[in-house]
Amino acid sequence: MRIGIDARFFGSRAKGLGRYTQKLIEELELVDNQNDYVIFLREENFDEYQPHSSHFKKILADWRWYSLAEQLFFPWQIYRQKIDLMHFAHFNAPLFYRRPLIVTIHDLILQRWPTHKKNVLSRIKYFFKSLGYKIIIRSVLGRAQKIIAVSQFVKDDIVRSFSVAEEKIEVIYEGTSRHLSDFQPPLSSLAKYKINPPYLLYVGNAYPHKNLARLAEAFKLLRDGKYRDLQLVLVGSEDYFYRKIKKENCDSNGTCFGGGVIFTGYVPDEELGSLYQDASLYVFPSLCEGFGLPPLEAMARGVPVAAARATCLPEILGQAAHYFNGENLQDIAAKIGEVLGDDVLRQQLVRQGFEQIKKYSWRKMAEETGRVYGNARLNR
Numbered sequence: 001m002r003i004g005i006d007a008r009f010f011g012s013r014a015k016g017l018g019r020y021t022q023k024l025i026e027e028l029e030l031v032d033n034q035n036d037y038v039i040f041l042r043e044e045n046f047d048e049y050q051p052h053s054s055h056f057k058k059i060l061a062d063w064r065w066y067s068l069a070e071q072l073f074f075p076w077q078i079y080r081q082k083i084d085l086m087h088f089a090h091f092n093a094p095l096f097y098r099r100p101l102i103v104t105i106h107d108l109i110l111q112r113w114p115t116h117k118k119n120v121l122s123r124i125k126y127f128f129k130s131l132g133y134k135i136i137i138r139s140v141l142g143r144a145q146k147i148i149a150v151s152q153f154v155k156d157d158i159v160r161s162f163s164v165a166e167e168k169i170e171v172i173y174e175g176t177s178r179h180l181s182d183f184q185p186p187l188s189s190l191a192k193y194k195i196n197p198p199y200l201l202y203v204g205n206a207y208p209h210k211n212l213a214r215l216a217e218a219f220k221l222l223r224d225g226k227y228r229d230l231q232l233v234l235v236g237s238e239d240y241f242y243r244k245i246k247k248e249n250c251d252s253n254g255t256c257f258g259g260g261v262i263f264t265g266y267v268p269d270e271e272l273g274s275l276y277q278d279a280s281l282y283v284f285p286s287l288c289e290g291f292g293l294p295p296l297e298a299m300a301r302g303v304p305v306a307a308a309r310a311t312c313l314p315e316i317l318g319q320a321a322h323y324f325n326g327e328n329l330q331d332i333a334a335k336i337g338e339v340l341g342d343d344v345l346r347q348q349l350v351r352q353g354f355e356q357i358k359k360y361s362w363r364k365m366a367e368e369t370g371r372v373y374g375n376a377r378l379n380r
Contacts, residue, residue, distance in 0.1 A: 087101070205242075216245070
C-alpha cells in the first residue's frame, strides 16, 4: 500500500499529539519495509523529520490546523500523491476527503470543556468552532474504515457519544520509554529556571480541564503548613490560559499563589529530563484525559506520581499512582502530603511505576497500528 500520515502535529512542541505522531512514524520506519509512506508536514516541523527509510518520504502540507484552507486544499494535495490509505492522527480530517482513511481519536475533551476566552467575541467564535468540531468529528467517524482510540475510556466515550459500532474501534495504547536506564543522564537545568528542591512538577498545557488553578491552591495549603520550602514547577508553553492563571494569581513582583510557584514556559526535551528526575513528586490533577502520557514519563524516570482519580487515569496508571479527588482542594493537598511525608510509600510508587510502564511500548503501538492499516485495506 501507499499510506499517507497527516503529521502536521509532528514534534514535541505539539505536546502529546506531537509525541504520538513522531513516535508512530519513527517506529513504523523500523518495523514496516513493505508499504510506502508519505508523511505530510508543516513548514515549522518539516526539517524536524528526516526519513531514514527509502519507503518513507515527506511532503510539505503547510495548511494550518482547523482552518478553511485545511478543509479546501489539503484533500487535493493528498489525492495528487495517489494515497491508498490515509491516517489522520487527529480528528480534523477534511470533509472533502473521500478516499479510505483511518483516524486516531485521543479524547473528546473539546465537547466537554470549553476553552474560549471570557468575552463576547470569543464566545461567538467558540460557538462556531464547536459546531464545526461536531460536524467534522461526526463525519470522520462515519467515513473511517477503522478508528483508533488511545484508551478503553476513549473508546467507550466514542460509542456513547456518537453511537459508533464497537467493532469499528481498536484500542491501541500509546507508549513510553521503558526504564530510567533508557535515558541519557541529563545536565541539570534547575538553576536556569530558579528551581530549588524539594518541588512538585507538572508538565503540560493549562486548559481548564487540566485543573492547574486548583492544584496551585492546594499547593498553597501545603506551603502554609509544614512544607514551607516546597516549590510547584509548572512546565508548558505560555499561552492564553497560562497567562490567565498568572494574571489572576500573581502580584506585580511576579509572586504567584503566595510564593513558590514557578512558571518555566516551554522547556526543550534535553532540559526536561533533569526537571523530571530531580522532582520529589509528579502531580497530574487533570479532570479529563484520553491517555495521560506525562505521568508515565515521570514513572519511567523513577519519580512517584499523584493523580486525579478521573476518566482514563486509573486505567492507564493502575496502582502506580496515589489518587486524589481532583475537585477537592483539601484532598489534593492531603494526598500530596502523604507521598511527601512517607518514604515507604514513595519507594512503593516508584517500584510500581517501573512495573506499570512495561505495559506501554511505542514499538508495540506502531506494530498494532500497522495491523490496522492491513485490515483496513482488506475490508475496503
